Amino acid sequence: MRCAAVPPGGGTDQTGSDLLTVTLGPVAHGGHFVARHEGRVIFVRHGLPSETVRIRLTEAAPDAKFWRADVVDVVDPSPARAPHPWKPADALAAATEGRQPVGGAEFGHIDPTAQRRLKADVLVEQLQRLGGLERYTEVEPADSGSSGGMHWRTRVAFAVEPGTGRLGMHPHRSNDIITIRSMPLALAAIEELTLWNVDFTGIERVEVAAPGNGSRPLILLVPQPPTDRGAVDDVVRRLPAEASVALWKPDGGSGDGSGQLTRLRGRTWVSESAGGYQYRVTGDGFWQVHRQAPDILMDAVLAGLDPHPGDRIADLYAGAGLFTVALADAVGGTGSVLSVEAAPGTSRDARRNLHGFGNVNIVQGRVERVLRTKPGGWGTVLLDPPRTGAGKQVIRELLRARPAAVGYVSCDPASFARDVGYFRRAGWQLAHLRAFDLYPHTHHLETFAVITPPDQ
Template sequence: MPQATEPTRNPDLELTVSAPAHGGHFIARHEGRVVFVRHALPGERVRARVTEGTPDAGFWRADTVEVLEASPHRVQHPWRPADALLAAQTGQPPVGGAEFGHIALDEQRSLKAAIFEEQLRRLAGVERRVSVEPADANDDGGLGWRTRAAFAVDSSGRLAMNAHRSDQLIPVDVMPLAVPAINELRLWELDLGPVSRVEVAAPANGSAPLVLLVPAPGASPRRLGAIAERIPSPASVAVWDPEQQQLTRLRGRTWVAESCGGHEYRVTGEGFWQIHRAAPQVLTQAVLAGVKPQPGQRVADLYAGAGLFTAPLAAAVGNSGTVLSVEGSPGTSRDARKNLHGMPQVEIVQGKVERVLHRHHGGLDAVVLDPPRAGAGRKVVEQLHNKGPGVVGYVACDPASFARDLGYFLELGWQLQDLRVFDLYPNTHHMESFALLVRA
């Protein structure tokens, strides 16, 4: 992570905050210079500490350390280590990962809608009103939704998390955004000395969690085994070596059992799965309702992961149709082969989407794509256009990359028929969307 640069001799500024900006920031100005402020709200007057930016920089970044005039939408943060005002009193930065926790939940969604609208307008030239839907009726104040959580380990062996855009580690003893099954492991009570990072997955269906230990250099198998013995059952424990892409079982399984819409999935190690407990069901319903796959159609599921969308698409097109399922990660693609076993209408291909589409012969009737945060890009959009589908369902986790890609589709004559935005990351600035694009 980047280190903060030396800002100025007087790093504290009094600022009046204006509009929200993509990325969890709010815009303020100081002597004509834009300052991107975190942990603030539009209309507030705050004292902010500059964290990045030299005197000749075009913009600065800053953290709110004191609120001089508060917004009526400001609430008490539900997680002390992530509360910027409390952290400032102790002289340390807040933990990242809950940067909207000081904002009332309804206002969070209003701000996210404004951010999405601005990205559409600026990057795609589209004027469209957006509303952000909660993931489910029981949102619990935006807490207890993460079925995946990642932690660092500090020099004393304690569970920790990073401050935003910093290598600084801050110990934590609870993660209120996580589902109870993650907190019930009480990993903060363990001495994690030989570990550099911990990844936890706890499926929403209540099946056994999986704890991945990423070893520090020189960690001995004996010490890693001792940590595994102290992690409560029925959690499985494995060692993950990201450099070697090697997964070693210590106890239980090296995968978790997920389920959605009557389909069962196994997700191995660090394999991708939607984080919010309700996200798989919410997004699958949106995809099927939008794309409306029909028996006999030729469909592609791109960036398909472990097959979350592939399985219901295959059921919809039946044995008379086909589904091309493309995933870049070798491990996740192997999961897809297991999850989709017994569906002969599915062709599973592991590789980069643009390369697979280049080799793929024949046309398509419909496409579903769920790219990573960077988006699909112009080349993939053009390749899809040339495959002749009448409809594309685009699942996106970043409004900027989606708006950019939407612009590419519009240039080729496509139309944005429907757009839904979901609050699948409450108390953070992130959001998920589903767009239905149709050929003009």
């Protein structure tokens, strides 16, 4: 860790950017810490509460409501500051090299225990401000082992630097590309592919999925438009033989938001595992990123909702069926599960994964539309929406259907707190809440809640 003492006041760094010295206040949602300078609010990354730091302004329009900045030096460090485990994302190291740090490990400079306390503080603040609720919940570690929050990502996305064809990543809120030679938050299986040595000329983006169960990884190539199949084939020949490879056009032209996958080598899907169940997940389909997240969240959902034989459950935003399989098993032949997923490819995965479960009705479509057309009568509803949350329309339909309990899996405390507020204003209660650190060294966290109507 480099904590060089610097004089107070203004100045410029070696890139010529404006520098300020500030003392940081509390953590804010999004991985920022709040500072004030001459009445102006500044959201600062790569700091810690109570630290005095030198910052470089990254967004500072004169008429902006607030500014943004990165820490470039530390005058008075917090006891929670730790050596960053990945140099490209280390703001202090980046500052000495005259560049911005890459995104993806913005809390890497913080002791892991302190990271979880800060995430809990963010959850408290969002619930109070957006949900009108005072509630403290500790953030539970995902890994009780000695990994130090490393080697957990089963999925990683890389940019490709034009001209060199080398893999890189973007700094926060930037289109710049910083080339990298490692990604230690990723599983060892991804690191061992050594994709940094491959020339990806002709490719715009590379995504890698390496299942936590050790099965065959998949590399998705997003080509530069217009697609040059000769250049793509050259890249495929350079890739390690142990990986499947597919061409991915994120907009497949169908208008439904789905992409188009073309098999180049091996298969276009990966084999995942959770709770003793096996899943097939299409390359561009959703699956939890942390290697232990599927098991952790499945256990939390089953414990929180406590499904019994004969229950009727709706699994909304069901994805490839991670929770649907376990819920269908729990309710048995006398019960039923409605599985709803909007993405066509992921819904097809669910049909394959739930083949043989006669008590599951799989519907492909937007959740709010399905809720308007399907009769209610569910004893329990499970929500696992994208980062934007379920939203007012979906919750309005759930209030009308009035299940005995709603389970809510969320990866964003702001949208979760907003939705809790919608329920609470209708008299519902947050009966159960857990939080998990499924994104170590980042500001993200995952929550699972059980929300119940007034008469429960």
